Amino acid sequence: MPLEPRELTPRYNVAPGTLITSVRHPSDDAPLVMDEVWWGYRPHWANEKAPEPINATVEKVATSNYFRGAFAHHRCLVPADGWFEWLPVDGKKQPHFLCRADREPIWLAGIWSERPDGKPGCAILTEPARGVAKEIHDRMPLALNAESLEPWLDPHLTDRETIRQVVHHLPAETFTHWPVSARVNRPGNDDASLIEPLPAG
Structure with missing residues (x-):
């Protein structure tokens, strides 16, 4: 996956939109x-009231009228260290940080389209939760293994069944999670402490 190196600014609380x-x-x-x-998918042919x-x-x-063109021709990857989900506990929602147990970066499968404003927007694919992720939520992002990255990005690979045969998610045992501060509930908070485990007790 040849790519020019680029310095990324760490972000710890990435909000939709x-x-x-x-x-x-x-x-x-x-x-x-x-x-x-832009994290929000609205293809250029959709009207302003479209989702x-x-x-x-x-x-x-791969079959939805809204997404299938992008699935066939405009797939992308979104790099991440992990993601947040919320677990109901005693009438409240406790945020958890989910990530690889080895803390290596994750590549999330996405699709993108040119938006009505001419700029690209994307959606991240989700699948039924697996492994420990099921303890927190019933869905999870589609995180791809290393061998799947190049075929997922190949714009000339458009056949749905072929894509499904050559693209695979990371094994369920790859992931872990822990509870984190409710400060993550405020999008304005964005610092490394948001992904640190809450103290025991």
């Missing part, structure tokens, strides 16, 4: 770029 980092081919024959896209989802389910992304 903001710019996020992605890796993609801006067109079929363009080289890979790492750039910023702007931040996620697309693996069960429907």
Whole structure:
């Protein structure tokens, strides 16, 4: 996956409806770029009242009229260290940070489209939760293994069944999680303490 190195500014509380980092081919024959896209998917042909989802389910992304063109031609990767989910506890929602147990970066599968404003926007694919992720939520982002990154980004690979055969998620045992501060509930908070485990007790 040849790509020019780029220095990324750490972010610890990435909210929907903001710019996020992605890796993609801006067109079929363009080289890979790492750039910023809007986290919110609304294709250029949709009207202003059309939905702007931040996620697309693996069960429907290849067949939905809204997503299938992007699934075939405009796939991307979103780098992340992990993600947050909220677990109901005693009438409240306790945030948890989910990540690889080895703390290596995660590559999340996404799709993108040019938005009505001419700028790219994306949605991250989700799948039924697996392994320890099921303890927190019934869905999780689609995190790809290393062998799947190049085929996922290949704009000339458009057949749905072929994509499914060559693209695979990380094993369930890859992941772990822990409770974190409720400060993450405020998008304005963005510092490394947000992903630190809460003290025991």
